[in-house]
Amino acid sequence: xxxxxxxxxxxxxxxxxxxxxxxxxxxxxxxxxxxxxxxxxxxxxxxxxxxxxxxxxxxxxxxxxxxxxxxxxxxxxxxxxxxxxxxxxxxxxxxxxxxxxxxxxxxxxxxxxxxxxxxxxxxxxxxxxxxxxxxxxxxxxxxxxxxxxxxxxxxxxxxxxxxxxxxxxxxxxxxxxxxxxxxxxxxxxxxxxxxxxxxxxxxxxxxxxxxxxxxxxxxxxxxxxxxxxxxxxxxxxxxxxxxxxxxxxxxxxxxxxxxxxxxxxxxxxxxxxxxxx
Amino acid sequence: xxxxxxxxxxxxxxxxxxxxxxxxxxxxxxxxxxxxxxxxxxxxxxxxxxxxxxxxxxxxxxxxxxxxxxxxxxxxxxxxxxxxxxxxxxxxxxxxxxxxxxxxxxxxxxxxxxxxxxxxxxxxxxxxxxxxxxxxxxxxxxxxxxxxxxxxxxxxxxxxxxxxxxxxxxxxxxxxxxxxxxxxxxxxxxxxxxxxxxxxxxxxxxxxxxxxxxxxxxxxxxxxxx
Amino acid sequence: xxxxxxxxxxxxxxxxxxxxxxxxxxxxxxxxxxxxxxxxxxxxxxxxxxxxxxxxxxxxxxxxxxxxxxxxxxxxxxxxxxxxxxxxxxxxxxxxxxxxxxxxxxxxxxxxxxxxxxxxxxxxxxxxxxxxxxxxxxxxxxxxxxxxxxxxxxxxxxxxxxxxxxxxxxxxxxxxxxxxxxxxxxxxxxxxxxxxxxxxxxxxxxxxxxxxxxxxxxxxxxxxxxxxxxxxxxxxxxxxxxxxxxxxxxxxxxxxxxxxxxxxxxxxxxxxxxxxxxxxxxxxxxxxxxxxx
Numbered sequence: 001x002x003x004x005x006x007x008x009x010x011x012x013x014x015x016x017x018x019x020x021x022x023x024x025x026x027x028x029x030x031x032x033x034x035x036x037x038x039x040x041x042x043x044x045x046x047x048x049x050x051x052x053x054x055x056x057x058x059x060x061x062x063x064x065x066x067x068x069x070x071x072x073x074x075x076x077x078x079x080x081x082x083x084x085x086x087x088x089x090x091x092x093x094x095x096x097x098x099x100x101x102x103x104x105x106x107x108x109x110x111x112x113x114x115x116x117x118x119x120x121x122x123x124x125x126x127x128x129x130x131x132x133x134x135x136x137x138x139x140x141x142x143x144x145x146x147x148x149x150x151x152x153x154x155x156x157x158x159x160x161x162x163x164x165x166x167x168x169x170x171x172x173x174x175x176x177x178x179x180x181x182x183x184x185x186x187x188x189x190x191x192x193x194x195x196x197x198x199x200x201x202x203x204x205x206x207x208x209x210x211x212x213x214x215x216x217x218x219x220x221x222x223x224x225x226x227x228x229x230x231x232x233x234x235x236x237x238x239x240x241x242x243x244x245x246x247x248x249x250x251x252x253x254x255x256x257x258x259x260x261x262x263x264x265x266x267x268x269x270x271x272x273x274x275x276x277x
Numbered sequence: 278x279x280x281x282x283x284x285x286x287x288x289x290x291x292x293x294x295x296x297x298x299x300x301x302x303x304x305x306x307x308x309x310x311x312x313x314x315x316x317x318x319x320x321x322x323x324x325x326x327x328x329x330x331x332x333x334x335x336x337x338x339x340x341x342x343x344x345x346x347x348x349x350x351x352x353x354x355x356x357x358x359x360x361x362x363x364x365x366x367x368x369x370x371x372x373x374x375x376x377x378x379x380x381x382x383x384x385x386x387x388x389x390x391x392x393x394x395x396x397x398x399x400x401x402x403x404x405x406x407x408x409x410x411x412x413x414x415x416x417x418x419x420x421x422x423x424x425x426x427x428x429x430x431x432x433x434x435x436x437x438x439x440x441x442x443x444x445x446x447x448x449x450x451x452x453x454x455x456x457x458x459x460x461x462x463x464x465x466x467x468x469x470x471x472x473x474x475x476x477x478x479x480x481x482x483x484x485x486x487x488x489x490x491x492x493x494x495x496x497x498x499x500x501x502x503x
Numbered sequence: 504x505x506x507x508x509x510x511x512x513x514x515x516x517x518x519x520x521x522x523x524x525x526x527x528x529x530x531x532x533x534x535x536x537x538x539x540x541x542x543x544x545x546x547x548x549x550x551x552x553x554x555x556x557x558x559x560x561x562x563x564x565x566x567x568x569x570x571x572x573x574x575x576x577x578x579x580x581x582x583x584x585x586x587x588x589x590x591x592x593x594x595x596x597x598x599x600x601x602x603x604x605x606x607x608x609x610x611x612x613x614x615x616x617x618x619x620x621x622x623x624x625x626x627x628x629x630x631x632x633x634x635x636x637x638x639x640x641x642x643x644x645x646x647x648x649x650x651x652x653x654x655x656x657x658x659x660x661x662x663x664x665x666x667x668x669x670x671x672x673x674x675x676x677x678x679x680x681x682x683x684x685x686x687x688x689x690x691x692x693x694x695x696x697x698x699x700x701x702x703x704x705x706x707x708x709x710x711x712x713x714x715x716x717x718x719x720x721x722x723x724x725x726x727x728x729x730x731x732x733x734x735x736x737x738x739x740x741x742x743x744x745x746x747x748x749x750x751x752x753x754x755x756x757x758x759x760x761x762x763x764x765x766x767x768x769x770x771x772x773x774x775x776x777x778x779x780x781x782x783x784x785x786x787x788x789x790x791x792x793x794x795x796x
Contacts, residue, residue: 022355049355100650122637122658126665129658136661137654143664143729165665207376214375218389236375240354254333254354261335265291272292 023085025050025191025223026071031080033070039247040066044080046242046252050190053217053224055238055255057231057270063247064227065195071225072112072193073102084109084191107137111184115196117176120183121168127154127179128164134187153182157212174205178212185216192217192224198233210236231274235259243267278443278474279308279331284340284350286326287500299500300326304340306476306493310442313465313475315489318496324478327495328445331476332367333357344443362390366441370448372420372428380423380431381406381416387439398438405434408460426452430461437464444468446477450484462488513560513593519543523561523715527706530717535684536648537631542713552585552610553710555627559608562623562706563589568596570604575612575752575769582610599772611674613695615751615773618703620720626689628709631716633677633687653685656727664732676734679725680718688724694738694752699724741766746777747784 024047033040041063048054056064069075071082073094085091086109094102106112114120121130131150132140140146151161157178159171168176177197184192197213198206214237217224226237234241234255241258243251243266251264262268287299301323308314316324329335331342333349342349345364347356361367366387374383381402388398406416409430415423420431429452436444449465450458458481465488468475479485485492511517519541526540545553563569569589573582577599585608586597598604601616608625618624634644637655647655656677663671676693679685688699689707699705705718718724728734739753744765751773753766765786768774778787 052355052358103650103652125637125658126662128665129662132661133654133658135654136657137652141657141728141730143661144731146661146729147665211375211377235373239358253336254357256334257336257354257357260329261288263289263336268290269292 022049023091024048024083025052025085026225027081027083027085027091028071029081029083031067031070031077031082033066033075033077034247039063040075041070041244041247044242044249046249048191048223048225050223051217051221052240053222053226053238054240054242055234056225056227056242056244057229057234058244059229059270062244064244066247067244068193068195068225068227072110073106074112087190107134108187109190111189111192113177113180113184113192113194113197115199117168117173117180120180121176123167123169126165126167127159127171130168130179130183131186134183138187149186150182153186154179156216157182158208172205174201174209177201177209181209181213181216185220185222188220190221190223192222194224194226194228196228196230197226198228198230206233213237231259231271243270278310278312278345279306279476280341280343281306281327281331282341284327284330284337284342284498285500286323286330286335286338301495301498302339302500304495304498308443308474308476310472310474311469312491313469313477313489315485315492316476316478317492317494318499322494322496322499324495325447327498328447328476328478332365332445333361362387364442366436366439366444368433368436368444368446368449370429370432370451372432374420376421377419379417380411380420383420383431384434384438387435391439393439401438402434405438406431408464409434410457410460426454426457429453430457433461433464437468440468440471440473442473444473444475444477446475446479448478448480450479450481458484510592512565513563513589513595514546515543515557515560519557520561523557526715527558527561527717530706530715531704531719533684534718534722535680535686535716537714537716539713540715542710545710547584547588549711550629551581552608552627554708554712554715555608555610555625555710556585556588556708557710558625558706558708558715559589559606560593562625563593563595563606565593565595567605568598568603569593570598570601570607570772571609572607572612572614572770572772573610574754575614576771578771600776601770601772611690611692612752612769613691613698613701615748615768615770616776617698618701620702622703624701624703624705626691626705626707628687628689628707628714629711631687631707631709631712631714633675633685648684651683653679656685657729660727660729660732664729670728670732670734673737677727679727681722682725685727686716686718692738692752693726693734694736696724696726696734697736739766742784743768743774743777744784744786746774746782746787748774748777748782 026048029045031044032042044067058064070077082094083091084094128147128150131153132146135146151164154164159175159178168179198209228234238255241255242249245266251258251267259271262271281304284304285302287297290296304327318324326335330337337350344360347360384402384405385398388401411430420428433449449461462484523540526538530538545556547553571582571586573579589595590597601614606623610627632644634647634655637659638644660670674692675687675690676696677685678688678696699718702720704720707716726734741753742749743751743753745767748768751768751770754769756765756767758764
């Protein structure tokens with residue numbers, strides 16, 4: 001009886017929610033950044049809604065990493081607003097926040113997955129310590145519970161519990177990347193920034209990571225912004241896509257629509273340049 | 278349920294001298310709940326193009342498409358995503374999934390996306406896979422390694438997992454044996470019976486005759502090259 | 504003698520002492536905060552207590568009575584040479600007795616005898632930054648102090664428990680002062696940590712690293728720990744072999760090549776005072792025992 005109900009009614013409820021009630025988690029308005037007169041990114045605006053995954057594609061130097069770093073607070077944009085709907089304070093301009101507030105946001109509601117796991121992990125600290133750090137940073141003071149949570153997260157990213165005391169330097173590249181994801185997600189963030197998350201990985205390892213990220217995004221209702229130059233990655237991971245060239249967003253829309261019916265000359269070139277297997 | 282009004286489409290190939298290829302103009306179609314409409318016309322007439330525009334995969338150049346009251350043409354990505362998640366199902370000819378995800382998960386995913394709990398979604402997925410004669414031994418494996426016919430059936434199971442009010446079917450019976458073909462036609466009739474509006478492409482004339490209420494020849498919307 | 508007359512009082516020039524005193528006042532005003540100071544070249548190598556010596560030089564007055572200890576002992580090379588240095592350059596009185604001293608410079612210990620108001624304890628500090636081994640960037644550790652981001656300190660303790668089953672950090676055990684700054688108490692044994700809540704002024708000098716910090720009298724000093732692995736001020740589970748004390752921190756002394764060993768008070772003044780008062784341990788070499796043998 002309960003299952004018979006669930007197909008129709010649950011669907012209806014969720015559909016109403018996602019159409020009418022949702023408000024943006026991240027609202028970006030006219031963000032621009034240049035380096036000594038050279039354009040990094042120019043006049044970027046978009047809204048990201050809860051549960052949405054947005055891909056940003058473009059070649060090296062297109063400004064996609066500059067944009068990501070501006071959004072994540074690693075760079076200060078020259079112009080524009082970045083509004084985030086935080087649990088505590090509602091919709092706020094992250095640049096108007098004090099540094100402690102922004103850093104607190106960065107380790108609670110945000111997560112940043114670096115291309116190179118070495119940039120996002122403490123290589124001299126065990127896997128468990130790496131995952132536990134964010135918990136301890138927000139005040140966890142019970143060793144047993146921190147460790148249990150670390151082991152639970154290692155399991156969720158498919159790292160065996162008996163590796164909890166090993167250092168990341170003893171892990172393969174794919175494992176390091178999964179550990180970095182666990183370390184980032186343990187505090188239940190709502191927005192994840194990913195910079196070429198599958199960048200240095202073998203194709204088979206990439207697939208596993210993508211599957212994992214997709215599953216976590218769905219289970220946790222995460223929103224994510226994924227910068228990559230790999231169109232296959234965005235097709236599998238992203239709901240929406242922004243195409244950047246020379247610092248400008250030249251095309252944006254539903255991922256499959258942008259890839260299957262590209263409107264802009266550059267996007268057409270990008271899509272047609274992908275080698276088919 | 279599905280309304281198409283004055284829809285046109287052309288492709289501009291910017292990297293081939295800006296060539297403009299008009300493929301459709303003035304398309305018009307209304308599909309009521311419980312109705313199944315077959316798109317016909319020779320290859321290249323624009324059947325797939327029209328289906329893709331309804332699904333939001335191609336952008337319409339002119340006109341207006343609405344599905345379940347939602348305007349698809351010019352809609353925000355999240356509107357289309359919500360529409361696809363809750364209202365508009367699609368069975369394509371090609372299975373596009375993350376390698377490594379087990380078949381049962383692939384089929385259950387549409388249900389999980391609308392908030393059905395894991396167990397109920399799995400039960401429903403298992404039921405569909407069994408009906409479509411996918412051996413249970415394969416359910417735990419990724420469908421990327423399956424034969425063409427098996428992949429097609431996984432795709433169908435996935436498309437019918439959630440009771441979408443509107444469905445797009447692209448050659449759902451192609452490359453199926455008679456037994457499974459009958460199962461698929463059953464599923465289509467079941468969807469019609471519960472009130473789904475269906476638009477499909479069927480090369481299989483007998484199948485078309487069995488499940489479709491009428492046929493629309495898209496050649497009528499074709500733009501003749503000047 | 505004529506040469507030593509030419510030194511300014513306590514070796515440092517008055518301008519330098521003023522600079523250090525300003526740093527000390529700031530350090531006392533912000534307990535646990537590391538105040539940078541322009542550490543001077545001293546006539547001894549780094550690592551021999553140049554930070555502590557500069558702090559002592561800045562607080563000494565001609566009326567002070569100085570005690571210098573190294574690992575609790577008044578008679579080790581380091582302690583003797585620093586004591587001689589101030590005898591020569593400041594001509595202050597020196598003492599081995601904790602209660603008599605007004606300024607005590609120490610390396611690696613807090614005296615067993617509780618200190619009182621009017622006394623100053625000066626610590627020699629090798630590495631003042633408690634976060635250093637986890638975060639090598641000074642810019643980052645400063646920011647972490649400023650923003651009270653101390654999760655990393657617990658990562659270190661977590662690693663200890665993960666590796667050893669308990670918090671194995673036995674000395675330089677991190678503390679939080681007045682609920683605000685996390686501070687390295689210098690390499691004192693963690694046994695001494697609870698004593699840091701005291702009536703005397705505690706000043707810390709790191710010469711090589713050019714930092715001064717302080718704990719004002721009666722400040723709250725908490726040793727960091729986990730709820731399920733609480734801080735424990737442990738020591739060797741023996742009485743002192745010489746004075747029989749059960750409450751003092753003990754050094755393990757190897758006696759011979761056959762595993763013979765003894766545990767004795769590391770605080771030599773405390774041990775001697777107890778023996779003088781008639782408390783004798785199992786191996787006490789009192790005159791009476793010698794004669795009977």
